Amino acid sequence: MSRIGKQLIKIPAQVNVIVTDNKIVIKGPKGEASHTLPSFLEITFKDETTLQVLRKQETREAREIHGLFRSLLANSIYGTANPFIKSLELKGVGYKASIDKRTLILSVGYTHPIKITPPEGISIQVESNTIIHVTGINKEKVGLIAQQIHSTRPPEPYKGKGVLYKGEVIQRKVGKSSK
Incomplete structure (x- = not known):
């Protein structure tokens, strides 16, 4: 499993993450960001303040995108709280x-x-x-x-x-x- 991809993402108190089907919307005090979730990845909430990106499949493409998508998502969550x-x-x-x-x-x-x-x-x-x-x-x-x-x-x-x-x-x- 990807070392970066398996890390948990902390969600600040003022940031709201909404996941629907394959769309992720992140709303914070500084703005709003959205991402389209690839079909071979899924997002699970550990609790209200942490989430994790997991792979549904073990294909080469899924392994390649796993860590990248986790980093992009973490940057969006951080950026909406403090630019x-x-x-x-x-x-x-x-x-x-x-x-x-x-x-x-x-x-x-x-x-x-x-x-x-x-x-x-x-x-x-x-x-x-x-x-x-x-x-x-x-x-x-x-x-x-x-x-x-x-x-x-x-x-x-x-x-x-x-x-x-x-x-x-x-x-x-x-x-x-x-x-």
């Missing part, structure tokens, strides 16, 4: 970020500003022109938007300029040496 946050920081002379309605506008050394519009359910806040917070209940979408922002100007190893994740350490290289 996921990814923080990025801009390092470099003249690098700045701003918000226009829902669109993030990045000035990171190109001739034109880069505009990124987040999908529904994801919010972006800019703090002091150089720190960006990406927030949402879906961990996958938060990470995807954060990576999209990060890839606009990846950090370079010589001066350390670029868009960095909060706490990311860039190994610096020495430049050319003159004789």
Whole structure:
């Protein structure tokens, strides 16, 4: 059995999980998420605060999806109670970020500003022109938007300029040496 798939999922007090046929709806104070349950998996409630994902069959596909689906479900339950946050920081002379309605506008050394519009359910806040917070209940979408922002100007190893994740350490290289 999958080591991840067999783990129990704790349900916070403010989160409500509703299972019908092959649809799972998770409602929490920060939002709502839903998943379609594959036909070879089932969900059992151990009590009101824990649930477990079990396999109905021992097929290869069921074994492959078991741990993945459990992780996706656990992330949705956690995200509806307290949203996921990814923080990025801009390092470099003249690098700045701003918000226009829902669109993030990045000035990171190109001739034109880069505009990124987040999908529904994801919010972006800019703090002091150089720190960006990406927030949402879906961990996958938060990470995807954060990576999209990060890839606009990846950090370079010589001066350390670029868009960095909060706490990311860039190994610096020495430049050319003159004789």
